[in-house]
Amino acid sequence: PRLLPADPLSRARVRALALTIACEIHPINNLRVLQYMKSTLGITDADRDNWYRHWVISGLSTLESLLAQNTTPGDFCDGSSVTIADCCLIPQVFNARRFHIPLDDYPNIVRIDSACMALEAFRQAAPGAQPDAE
Numbered sequence: 852p853r854l855l856p857a858d859p860l861s862r863a864r865v866r867a868l869a870l871t872i873a874c875e876i877h878p879i880n881n882l883r884v885l886q887y888m889k890s891t892l893g894i895t896d897a898d899r900d901n902w903y904r905h906w907v908i909s910g911l912s913t914l915e916s917l918l919a920q921n922t923t924p925g926d927f928c929d930g931s932s933v934t935i936a937d938c939c940l941i942p943q944v945f946n947a948r949r950f951h952i953p954l955d956d957y958p959n960i961v962r963i964d965s966a967c968m969a970l971e972a973f974r975q976a977a978p979g980a981q982p983d984a985e
Contacts, residue, residue, distance in 0.1 A: 861930075864929060876910035944964045
């Protein structure tokens with residue numbers, strides 16, 4: 852499926868959403884970063900998790916505000932079709948849940964996550980569905 856809309860304005864919006872996720876939220880939960888904080892900097896797990904939650908909540912709040920501005924109806928980041936923004940978002944929702952971040956303040960993000968996880972491709976890509984899942 853096409854992951855960027857054909858319309859230039861929608862395409863720019865989707866790219867902005869995807870980059871917000873990829874640049875503002877994703878680098879924070881990179882295991883290499885989190886392990887460095889513990890092993891090299893000596894930060895406790897609790898302090899690391901609090902640091903992580905702070906930055907992910909900040910990123911999710913920004914994203915939720917951007918999603919609330921969408922005037923295209925539908926279940927996904929840009930209406931009724933899956934885009935690259937949805938592909939970027941779903942792993943971050945998984946990580947937010949893994950670190951026990953409440954998602955009550957993010958109704959658009961939760962809605963999008965539900966719609967994506969109803970699709971077979973997203974279910975197959977989920978961390979728990981991978982051959983090396985614990």
